Amino acid sequence: MTVPSDIAIAQSARLRRITDVAADLGLAPDDVDLHGRHKAKLPLDLAARAPRGRLVLVSAISPTPAGEGKTTVSVGLAQALRRDGVDAVLCIREPSLGPVFGVKGGAAGGGYAQVVPMEDINLHFTGDFHAIASAHALLSAMVDNHLHHGNALHLDPRRVTWPRTIDMNDRALRHAVVGLGGASAGPTREARWVIVPASEIMAVVALATDLADLEARLARIVVGTAGASRAPVTAGELKAAGAMTVLLRDALRPNLVQTLEGGPALVHAGPFGNIAHGCNSLVATRAALALGDVVVTEAGFGSDLGAEKFFDIKCRAGGLAPAAAVLVATVRSLKMQGGLPKTRLDVEDLDALARGMPHLAHHVANLRGFGVPVVVAVNRRATDTDAELRAVHDAAADLGVPVAPCDVFARGGAGGLELARLVMAAVNGNPSPAAPAFAYDASRPIRDKIDAIVRRVYGGDGADYAPAAARQIEWLESHGMGATPVCIAKTQYSLTDDPTRLCRPTGFRLTINEVWGASGAGFVVARAGDVMTMPGLPATPAAVSMGVDGEGRTFGLS
Template identity: 50%
Template sequence: MSDIEIAQRAKMKPIIGLAAEKFGIPAEHLDPYGHYKAKLSLEYVDSLSHQAQEGKLVLVTAISPTPAGEGKTTTTVGLGDALNRIGKKTIICLREPSLGPCFGMKGGAAGGGYSQVVPMEDINLHFTGDFHAIAVAHNLLSAMIDNHINHGNALDIDPRRIKWKRVVDMNDRALREITVGQGGPANGYLREDGFDIVVASEVMAILCLATNRADLKERLGRIVIGYKTDKVTPVYASDLKAHGAMAALLKDAIKPNIVQTLENNIALVHGGPFANIAHGCNSVTATKTALKLADYTITEAGFGADLGAEKFLNIKCRSAKLAPSAVVLVATVRALKYHGGVDRIHLNQENLEAVEKGFENLERHITNVTKNYQLPCVVCINHFTYDTDAETDMIIEKCSDLGVKCIVSKHWAEGGAGAEALANEVVSMVEGSTISPDNLNLLYPDNMPIWNKIETIATKLYGASEIVASDKVKGEIAELQEKYGDLPICMAKTQMSFSTNPSLKGAPTGHSVEISSVKLEHGAGFIVAIAGNMMTMPGLPKTPTAEKIDIDDNGVITGLF
């Protein structure tokens, strides 16, 4: 059966009763969105902060992604179900799917096989409206900027130095660069503008990193929308008096969403994906709530460990004072063969030479996790039917040579039962871990200059020999250094390679990473550095998934995965 067919046959329990059964959450603190999904009140979240209970955090990340698939979300769900099966009180924390990939090429983000969160169609399509609220809040600020200029521009905003675009939650390359204000003076001031996808919005990052409504509103007020005509004085969202209304639009979006797995275990799905162009983590609110309720919290970070795990540690953990006790690094035999040069159509055929060659990608990620961050790590081979014993044995042996345990896990086909060996290894690592927010080994200190922070990420994690930038970009970095030099870096880079060339597989070394632009996200609390030609508004592929998605007269959806 397909993923959606498995999900549609799930025996779900009403979420209000399930939340009470599993964690004693009172019904009055759950706002239901139908029978099987709900939002948790911030009052209840705040009440948990006074409890001494603090569970252990486990991060699931992966090798550099390939068309062959890796399965971070599937592994996160399978591991969470397995931990619950062996008696460990566990909550899963995931990111919400974006409609762009759902209708584009990647598909949804609810897991797969028998390791999914449900209701799968709802989660992948609109869910509880969080992304809509983020888009409206973002675009309200966009409208208020142009409205202010149209009505006299008392703040002396330079229309040529506005840094705030518009957003839409869809892959639409035609909107990357547009002109607004056409049609004469009645339609505003003519200027260049553009659209990003919603997940790249600073409002999304703020929602994910804010700890309460007051923090949310304060961060929204700190957004720098552009500069005055003196070229140096920033203009903030609070100057436009926009942050109050934006926070009001996000009053429900900030609440964590509660759903369940196929095995009726609790999952909090809240916050944005896309670790290639955003920080790619679920919300701090959801993670901290889970840590107060459960003994184990299993969370994921987007794409490969060079992107998602890096930002999880250097942005989210730094900001929220979190630390994972252990890391699960997901790989597949098929993906390693792809990194080893095998064409996609031949990935189901045994090829030990390609596995060995492609292992260099996994090895680089292992080294980054265990050496650069000094974190306990287990490699999970997300099992596919065509994997051979010879291939998996080779990976296990090579991981052992690096001092890391590797476990073959069959959670896609068997659910939590197929991941019990992985769960037992995670428990062993966590119980022996002494990692805490106070001793977490971050990649760079706050006071390192911005240029050196970017260079450290590129050379230590990506294997690059250098970073390069135009004089214009170097000048912009120097300007940011004066006021914002203590902020961490959010790299926007292709997820397909350690380099900026998506076709360069394995573990390239000696390459240059070009920083093509930088952007201050003051409300979120980081600086975005765009590497190469990375786009913050993706496009649709030649044959988008949208062509396969349909709904019948009974409301049954097909083609979604």
């Protein structure tokens, strides 16, 4: 079966008015603020209502160039649940413009399992990313303005840690010098840019519970250190938090759109899955739990990154207790984990598939370790053979895990009905879900928490620390920033910090190169390997194939 392009499918869809979608959630037209006919902002107070729904997390095995389709499966599962009479609500992240115009593409799903209006969601949407970029830029400007006008807080220009931001892949901005042009231009100093999903303000928006909590978190953001004491200087001391909250007031409110099959979808916030915690906003998830019976959400990258942070950071912060988890895998990716080169993935190879099965087993064990029942979704590709699909099914069965083929890309919700029924069996079999079994006690020292993640989640033997990282940990703990969750930023392609080590490596240690506090977000980031906060464009960016035709329709967006 040949499936049209994502954008062709999205542009041919007949969308419901968003007020009708809101009505399915029990909301009247006056309860939502419209952004045209097909998008709306929801009231923030929905997140404070008592939850009635059950939460289902969609995670995946480690990403490969072969693709896993986690967002597509999330959308398709929500569509399938609604086809089966379940009052399901989808909750996913907003896309970043950098990946859209780079190599990854958009984040609205694919095929017949998409959220729409796809073009709006992948581009400017309701302006949330622009608001976050503006609030971030305001704080950047106030930092340099403070340095220019006397520097009463004794902020050391050499130790300003607050970067600038832009929502585009631009490697030239990773390291720069600002303040050129004479005394009136402000002090000359080194600076850097991060992409908006890597901004701490994005993580703050994703974890804040209301406007008061948002402002308090913004005030706690550390922008640098003061003089010889190296005491932290915060956005609150710069008196920036109030104005930043003004810019973010509407961006904190969840966005309501719809799936291709007309079901409700909350698309809100977009923190990266390695530098940050890779989940949609807490207020969107809580609102969905108040409005629907089952909420399908996803976390970035594999279970070692997104799912671990979903449990250890988001669920801990928000008091969430997921009822079940779905692990997405593909035959192609498992063959790649088994050592097959990308050029041969479309050819049946049961030996390579068998070599990749320990990778599947590791991710199943990860999710089970957090105390949730697991269902494996095999996201079908046209080149998968019956023998390969049977091999994955048998391997999952040997692990004692329910498994279902998932053909939502080609068939929409109809292709996910078997998966939906297995998920509901898992949900109904866990009627009173408990808080997750966290990987660590957040009150423990930073090194202990990192060690626990490496051993329990990655399967390694612990962590080693560069001298700079060791000093940074000492500084964080001496200034009261040690008793928080830890967000390890590492490659998404491997369980280790080496992207070439596939499948299920053992006997390895993680090298922590850098550690910094995200005080507003409420966690500490530990960077392992060469993880960048500002990506670059590839040799042939997706942007070169995009445009607008003579009838004003976008083409080339995926």
